[in-house]
Amino acid sequence: MAEPINVVVTGAAGQIAYSLLYQLAAGSVFGPEQPINLRLLDIPPMMEVLQGVVMELDDLALNLLREVTPTADPAVAFKDAAAAFLVGAMPRKQGMERKDLLSANVKIFKVQGEALDKFARKDVKVLVVGNPANTNALICSHYAPSIPKENFTAMTRLDQNRAQAALAARLSVQVDRVQNVIIWGNHSSTQYPDAHHALVHLPTGAKPVPEAVNDDAWLNGEFVEKIQKRGAAVIAARKMSSAMSAAKAAGDHMRDWWIGTRPGKWVSMGVVSDGSYGIPKDIVFSFPVTIKDHQFKIVQGLPINEFARAKLNATAKELEEERAEANSVLEQ
Numbered sequence: 157m158a159e160p161i162n163v164v165v166t167g168a169a170g171q172i173a174y175s176l177l178y179q180l181a182a183g184s185v186f187g188p189e190q191p192i193n194l195r196l197l198d199i200p201p202m203m204e205v206l207q208g209v210v211m212e213l214d215d216l217a218l219n220l221l222r223e224v225t226p227t228a229d230p231a232v233a234f235k236d237a238a239a240a241f242l243v244g245a246m247p248r249k250q251g252m253e254r255k256d257l258l259s260a261n262v263k264i265f266k267v268q269g270e271a272l273d274k275f276a277r278k279d280v281k282v283l284v285v286g287n288p289a290n291t292n293a294l295i296c297s298h299y300a301p302s303i304p305k306e307n308f309t310a311m312t313r314l315d316q317n318r319a320q321a322a323l324a325a326r327l328s329v330q331v332d333r334v335q336n337v338i339i340w341g342n343h344s345s346t347q348y349p350d351a352h353h354a355l356v357h358l359p360t361g362a363k364p365v366p367e368a369v370n371d372d373a374w375l376n377g378e379f380v381e382k383i384q385k386r387g388a389a390v391i392a393a394r395k396m397s398s399a400m401s402a403a404k405a406a407g408d409h410m411r412d413w414w415i416g417t418r419p420g421k422w423v424s425m426g427v428v429s430d431g432s433y434g435i436p437k438d439i440v441f442s443f444p445v446t447i448k449d450h451q452f453k454i455v456q457g458l459p460i461n462e463f464a465r466a467k468l469n470a471t472a473k474e475l476e477e478e479r480a481e482a483n484s485v486l487e488q
């Protein structure tokens with residue numbers, strides 16, 4: 157069996173981590189042959205709660221899980237990390253402006269970027285889940301200059317999974333029959349869930365989703381809005397934000413990054429833009445990617461119609477604004 161790798165989860169006492177940790181310990185992300193040491197980071201007031209989580213991890217009695225280290229010190233958490241799930245973030249409180257939230261969170265991701273830079277492996281794979289995820293990933297990467305920018309990604313996989321499930325329901329097929337739906341842009345309500353390049357596998361063969369749905373008004377209207385607002389709908393019903401599905405998506409994202417995508421399949425990830433599709437460089441933008449040997453490649457050459465262009469521009473603009481706000485906080 158392989159040597160254990162160090163896997164960091166921040167916000168480890170929170171609700172997403174609670175669902176994520178079992179997946180990691182059970183081998184459903186890094187594979188059944190890869191033992192792991194878990195480094196669990198949270199803030200000092202949460203250390204008692206975190207002890208309870210550690211007890212439960214012990215009680216799972218799983219072979220793959222070797223050491224478990226609860227800590228409030230980023231230097232301890234990120235030491236020799238091979239993979240990091242940056243879930244911990246300040247939640248939005250009542251009366252808090254988007255700007256206040258961004259301001260609190262970019263400071264957290266600056267500190268964690270610096271700690272990754274100093275203590276983690278140079279090939280560490282970082283997945284940012286904590287919101288605003290795209291801009292947090294950008295800031296984190298900025299403060300970890302010794303680690304390649306490609307090693308910092310933001311999660312839009314939950315949006316992708318939501319979109320895939322919604323299309324499968326509409327077409328009355330199992331969810332794995334739908335592939336290559338894309339989430340472009342920011343993990344926010346400006347994201348563009350795009351089914352125009354997706355395929356559905358029907359008993360009669362593969363068909364483009366727009367042809368199978370045969371209702372562009374739905375695909376460009378209700379479908380897009382449903383995915384953009386799904387997070388809010390879950391909060392309204394559950395009185396808490398998505399956690400089980402967010403944890404599953406985080407596992408999906410990291411597993412594909414670690415193990416690779418299957419031939420012909422794309423997944424969406426927030427990655428530092430290289431200018432593909434005319435998106436400004438130096439923002440973390442969700443693109444369709446394929447992954448091989450731990451390296452992702454942005455899928456190239458997809459036709460972008462006028463409708464899609466406007467959507468891509470709007471979400472890119474929001475990310476440029478977030479970057480400007482983040483920079484102004486960090487310069488203070």
Ligand code: NAX
Nearest residue numbers: 167169170171172198199244245285286287289311314402
């Ligand atoms: P919880 O509030 O349950 O947990 C967050 C945890 O982070 C808490 O235990 C808190 O003490 C900890 N924390 C705060 N500051 C920290 C720091 N500096 N270092 C380490 N830990 C710290 O939130 P949860 O529901 O788990 O959500 C976590 C984050 O995921 C939130 O920012 C949320 O907005 C974001 N989400 C992102 C999604 C995505 O698709 N990218 C979807 C789900 C979720 O909304």
